[in-house]
Amino acid sequence: MQNALRDDISASSLRKNLGALAALTELNDAVDVVNSTELEQLLETFRSRANWMKSGRYDEVGRILSCRETTMSLLSQFSSRSETAKVNPPEARLVQVKSMLLSSIIHRYHQAFQESLNIATSLSDLVQPSADLGLNIDSAARIEVANSLWDHGEMMSSIRMLQHIDEDTDLKKQTIVVSRPDLLAKTAHQISVARLEKPDSIQKNYLQPALKELKGKVDGEDAGKVYHQFAMFCDEQLQNPDSLEDLARLQHLKQGKSDEVKQLTELVSSAKDTQARTRFTSHLNRAKQWLGLDEQELRRVEQSRSEFVRLSLENYLLSLIASDEYNNDALRFTALWLERAAEDYTNEAVRKYIDKVPTRKFAPLINQLTSRLLDQETPFQKLLIELVYRICVDHPHHGMYQIWSGTRSRPKKEDEVAQLRKQATEIVAKKLAHTETATSAWTAIYYTSKAYHALALESGYKGGQKVAMKASAAGTALANSLAKHRIPPPTMQIELSATCDYSTIPLATKLEPTMTIASGVSAPKIITIIGSNGERFKQLVKGGNDDLRQDAIMEQVFAAVSSVLKLHRSTRQRNLGIRTYKVLPLTSISGLIEFVPNTIPLHDYLMPAHERYHPRDFKGSQCRKEISNVQTKSSEIRLATYKKVTDRFQPVMRYFFMEYFTDPDEWFAKRTAYTRTTAAISILGHVLGLGDRHGHNILLDSKNGEVVHIDLGVAFESGRVLPVPELVPFRMTRDIVDGMGTTKTEGVFRRCCEFTLDALREETYSIMTILDVLRYDPLYSWSISPVRIAKLQDTRRDEAGDDTEAEMDSKKRNAATRNNGIVNEPSEADRALEVVRKKLSKTLSVTATVNDLINQATDERNLAVLYSGWAAYA
Structure with missing residues (x-):
C-alpha cells in the first residue's frame, strides 16, 4: 500500500x-x-x-x-x-x-x-x-x-x-x-434488554427468522453470532428472576392445593353423617378444580422452560461449531447440561450436535467431565463417555491423566457412586488401549504415571537432603520409564491444538542425576526433567494425604478468570493478570506440581533480609512467639503485643528490588510489575475468598518482579472458619506495602485494584459461569476439611518457634485417608457462589469498595488477631 x-x-x-x-x-x-x-x-x-x-x-x-x-x-x-x-x-x-x-x-x-x-x-x-x-x-x-x-x-x-x-x-x-441474520439478532438482543416485547414474540419475530436467513449455513462468524445470540436469549429466560419466581409460586400453589385435596379426601371418607359428607365433597370438588388449573398452568410454564433449555443447548453447540468467537459458550453449555443431565429431552438436544463440536473446546473442562462419569446405561452417560473418550484421543496430554487417575482410585465397597465412577473410567481406558491412534500415548502415560506415583510414595528421606536418582529404586524406575516411553513433561503447559497435532511438542529425554527432598510432612521430591529442546522442567513430586485435585481445580479457575482480565480493555493495557502454574493430581494421595522458575518464597527473602538490614530488630521466630503467646488473650492485649512487635520489626521489602534490579529503569519497571500483580491477585483473591496467604504461599519472581501465589486450596471464605479466623480480604502487611515505593497503596496499587475490580464486575456473567460448572463436580469440596485445618493452624508449630510442619497423629492420618480431605454439604456450593456474586455486585462504587478493602487489609486491629503463623508483622 x-x-x-x-x-x-x-x-x-x-x-x-x-x-x-x-x-x-x-x-x-x-x-x-x-x-x-x-x-x-x-x-x-x-x-x-x-x-x-x-x-x-x-x-x-x-x-x-x-x-x-x-x-x-x-x-x-x-x-x-x-x-x-x-x-x-x-x-x-x-x-x-x-x-x-x-x-x-x-x-x-x-x-x-x-x-x-x-x-x-x-x-x-x-x-x-x-x-x-x-x-x-x-x-x-x-x-x-x-x-x-x-x-x-x-x-x-x-x-x-x-x-x-x-x-x-x-x-x-x-x-x-449488511447481514440480515446479524441485524435481526442484534434487534432481538436490544428489544430483550429493553423489555419491549414478550420472550415468545422476540423469538418468533426476530430470532427464528434470523436462523431461517442463514439458509442452512452452519459455519462462519455471522452464523456463530446468530446461534450465540439465540442461545443467550433462551438462557436469559431461564435465569430471569421473574420467571423463576413465577415457577416457584406455581409449585407452591400446586403443593398447597394438593395437600388440601388430600385432607378433604380424608374428611369425606371419615365423615359420619350425610350432611357433613356432602359439604366436604363440595369443597373437595372445588379444590380439585383449582388443583387442575394450577397443574395446567405449571405444566405450561415447565414446558416453556424445557423448550428454552432445549433451544439453549442446541444453539450453544451450533455456536461452538460455527466459529471460535464464542468459545466461552462451552462453559455455560456444560453447566446447563450437567444441571439437567437426568432429562431425556436435554440429552436428545445434546446428541444432535455434540459430536460436531471440536473437542478442544471442551478439553479445558476435562476435570469436571470425568468427575461425572458413571457406569450406567443412560443417555447422559453414553454421551459423556463418548465425549471424554474423544477428548482423550484428540488431546491425549490434556485428558488421559484424568482417566489414569480415575482407574487408580480405591473407593469403598459401600460407596456405589465411586465404584461406578471407577468402572466408567476403566471403560474409557480400555477403549483408548484399543484405539490405534491413541494406544501409544495411553501406554506411555499409563506407565510413566505409575512410576511417578511410586516415587511420590517412596519414603525414608529427610527434608533438605540431596539424593542420587540411582540410589532411589522409584527414581531409577521413573528414569527408565521416561526413556522408554517418550512423553512431554507432564507439568508442561501445552496449548490446545486445533489440528490435534502434538508432534512438535518437546519430549522428556532424561532426568537430572540428583533430586532434592523438600521439607514437610510428606517430604516431596524435587526433580528436573531435561526436554528434547534442551529446556529444563522442574517438578515437585508430592505424596501424602493432601488431595491435589482441590489445588488443580482452583488453578483452573484462576487461569480462566485471568483470561477474562486479558479481554478487558483497561486491565489488558496494564498487563493485569494472574500467574498460574500446573497442578496434576495422579491419585488422591499423589501428584505433580510445576515448579515456578526464578522464584523465591516471600518468607525466604524477608526473614534473612530483616536480619541483614536491621540486625538489632526482633528475629522472625521471636516475633512469632510473642504473637503466639497472646493468641488466647483479649483483643486489646493482642493489639498491644502486635504494636510492640512491629515497632521492633521494620519492613525491608524495598531492598528486594535494589538487590535484584540494579539498573534504575529496570528497578522501576520491575517494582511496577510487582505492584500491578499484587493488585490483581489481591482483588481476585478477595472475590474468590482466597485465604492462607502467608509468606510461604507467595513467591517473588527474581527476573520480572511479579508475585505468584501458590497453594490455592483455602478458597471461598474457608479461612473465616478456621480456629483463628482470617479477617482480612488479602495480604497487605507492612512489607508488602513497602515494596510499592513512596506512594505505597495510594498510587499504582489502588488504581490497578480499581481497574481489576471494574473488569471483574463487567465480566460477572463469565466468572459466575466458570464457577457454576464446579457446582456439578462431585469431587470438589466447597469447604475446608478438619485435616487441613489441623495442618494450617497447628499450635505445636508455634511452640516450636519455627515454620516446619508438625507431624499429624495417627488419628488425623486415618481421617484423611478415609475422607480424602473432602467434607461437603449440599448448600455449600450455593453459599459460596452467592458470596462471590455479592462481591461482584455494583451496590457500592469501585472506588469506595477498593478503599474499604485496603482499609480492612491494613487495619492493625484485624492484623493483630490473625494466626501467628500468618506473620502479619511482616
Missing part, C-alpha cells in the same frame, strides 16, 4: 498538509501503485487482526485508519488525480467508508463513544455523495448510528432505527454487505 497507508504515517504530519491542494502531490506519490484490490486486501487483513484492536495500540491503530480515511476522501473528490493514482472515486470512497466503519468499531470497543458517534454522523453525511458515485451505504451508516445511539443510552431510538432498516431496505442491493 506504500508509505501513506503504512503504520509510520502519523495523523499530525498529514494534517499539516491538508490545508493546501499541494498535499495531493504527496498523497499521489504515496499511493501511486494502489488499486482497489490491494485496498480491499489491506482492509481485510487489518480487520482479521482482531488482536490489534484488542491491544494497547489503540492510538496507533486510530492514526492509521484516520490517514486512510483522509487519503481516500481526497482521492474520491479529485478524479483527475485519481486517474494518476489508478484509483477511481467510487473505489476510494468505498475504502474510506469501510475504514470509518472499522474505526468506529475500534472506538466503541475502547468505550470512546463520542468518537464513534462523530464517525457515525460523518457516515450519514456521506450517504448521498456516495449514492452519486453509485454506492449504496445507507444501511451500514444507519446501523452505525443505531449502535452509537445504543451506546449513549438511547434505547428506543436505536431499536426503531434497526427495525426500519429491516423493513425499508433491500439489504441485497447494498454495496457494503
Whole structure:
C-alpha cells in the first residue's frame, strides 16, 4: 500500500498538509501503485487482526485508519488525480467508508463513544455523495448510528432505527454487505434488554427468522453470532428472576392445593353423617378444580422452560461449531447440561450436535467431565463417555491423566457412586488401549504415571537432603520409564491444538542425576526433567494425604478468570493478570506440581533480609512467639503485643528490588510489575475468598518482579472458619506495602485494584459461569476439611518457634485417608457462589469498595488477631 497507508504515517504530519491542494502531490506519490484490490486486501487483513484492536495500540491503530480515511476522501473528490493514482472515486470512497466503519468499531470497543458517534454522523453525511458515485451505504451508516445511539443510552431510538432498516431496505442491493441474520439478532438482543416485547414474540419475530436467513449455513462468524445470540436469549429466560419466581409460586400453589385435596379426601371418607359428607365433597370438588388449573398452568410454564433449555443447548453447540468467537459458550453449555443431565429431552438436544463440536473446546473442562462419569446405561452417560473418550484421543496430554487417575482410585465397597465412577473410567481406558491412534500415548502415560506415583510414595528421606536418582529404586524406575516411553513433561503447559497435532511438542529425554527432598510432612521430591529442546522442567513430586485435585481445580479457575482480565480493555493495557502454574493430581494421595522458575518464597527473602538490614530488630521466630503467646488473650492485649512487635520489626521489602534490579529503569519497571500483580491477585483473591496467604504461599519472581501465589486450596471464605479466623480480604502487611515505593497503596496499587475490580464486575456473567460448572463436580469440596485445618493452624508449630510442619497423629492420618480431605454439604456450593456474586455486585462504587478493602487489609486491629503463623508483622 506504500508509505501513506503504512503504520509510520502519523495523523499530525498529514494534517499539516491538508490545508493546501499541494498535499495531493504527496498523497499521489504515496499511493501511486494502489488499486482497489490491494485496498480491499489491506482492509481485510487489518480487520482479521482482531488482536490489534484488542491491544494497547489503540492510538496507533486510530492514526492509521484516520490517514486512510483522509487519503481516500481526497482521492474520491479529485478524479483527475485519481486517474494518476489508478484509483477511481467510487473505489476510494468505498475504502474510506469501510475504514470509518472499522474505526468506529475500534472506538466503541475502547468505550470512546463520542468518537464513534462523530464517525457515525460523518457516515450519514456521506450517504448521498456516495449514492452519486453509485454506492449504496445507507444501511451500514444507519446501523452505525443505531449502535452509537445504543451506546449513549438511547434505547428506543436505536431499536426503531434497526427495525426500519429491516423493513425499508433491500439489504441485497447494498454495496457494503449488511447481514440480515446479524441485524435481526442484534434487534432481538436490544428489544430483550429493553423489555419491549414478550420472550415468545422476540423469538418468533426476530430470532427464528434470523436462523431461517442463514439458509442452512452452519459455519462462519455471522452464523456463530446468530446461534450465540439465540442461545443467550433462551438462557436469559431461564435465569430471569421473574420467571423463576413465577415457577416457584406455581409449585407452591400446586403443593398447597394438593395437600388440601388430600385432607378433604380424608374428611369425606371419615365423615359420619350425610350432611357433613356432602359439604366436604363440595369443597373437595372445588379444590380439585383449582388443583387442575394450577397443574395446567405449571405444566405450561415447565414446558416453556424445557423448550428454552432445549433451544439453549442446541444453539450453544451450533455456536461452538460455527466459529471460535464464542468459545466461552462451552462453559455455560456444560453447566446447563450437567444441571439437567437426568432429562431425556436435554440429552436428545445434546446428541444432535455434540459430536460436531471440536473437542478442544471442551478439553479445558476435562476435570469436571470425568468427575461425572458413571457406569450406567443412560443417555447422559453414553454421551459423556463418548465425549471424554474423544477428548482423550484428540488431546491425549490434556485428558488421559484424568482417566489414569480415575482407574487408580480405591473407593469403598459401600460407596456405589465411586465404584461406578471407577468402572466408567476403566471403560474409557480400555477403549483408548484399543484405539490405534491413541494406544501409544495411553501406554506411555499409563506407565510413566505409575512410576511417578511410586516415587511420590517412596519414603525414608529427610527434608533438605540431596539424593542420587540411582540410589532411589522409584527414581531409577521413573528414569527408565521416561526413556522408554517418550512423553512431554507432564507439568508442561501445552496449548490446545486445533489440528490435534502434538508432534512438535518437546519430549522428556532424561532426568537430572540428583533430586532434592523438600521439607514437610510428606517430604516431596524435587526433580528436573531435561526436554528434547534442551529446556529444563522442574517438578515437585508430592505424596501424602493432601488431595491435589482441590489445588488443580482452583488453578483452573484462576487461569480462566485471568483470561477474562486479558479481554478487558483497561486491565489488558496494564498487563493485569494472574500467574498460574500446573497442578496434576495422579491419585488422591499423589501428584505433580510445576515448579515456578526464578522464584523465591516471600518468607525466604524477608526473614534473612530483616536480619541483614536491621540486625538489632526482633528475629522472625521471636516475633512469632510473642504473637503466639497472646493468641488466647483479649483483643486489646493482642493489639498491644502486635504494636510492640512491629515497632521492633521494620519492613525491608524495598531492598528486594535494589538487590535484584540494579539498573534504575529496570528497578522501576520491575517494582511496577510487582505492584500491578499484587493488585490483581489481591482483588481476585478477595472475590474468590482466597485465604492462607502467608509468606510461604507467595513467591517473588527474581527476573520480572511479579508475585505468584501458590497453594490455592483455602478458597471461598474457608479461612473465616478456621480456629483463628482470617479477617482480612488479602495480604497487605507492612512489607508488602513497602515494596510499592513512596506512594505505597495510594498510587499504582489502588488504581490497578480499581481497574481489576471494574473488569471483574463487567465480566460477572463469565466468572459466575466458570464457577457454576464446579457446582456439578462431585469431587470438589466447597469447604475446608478438619485435616487441613489441623495442618494450617497447628499450635505445636508455634511452640516450636519455627515454620516446619508438625507431624499429624495417627488419628488425623486415618481421617484423611478415609475422607480424602473432602467434607461437603449440599448448600455449600450455593453459599459460596452467592458470596462471590455479592462481591461482584455494583451496590457500592469501585472506588469506595477498593478503599474499604485496603482499609480492612491494613487495619492493625484485624492484623493483630490473625494466626501467628500468618506473620502479619511482616
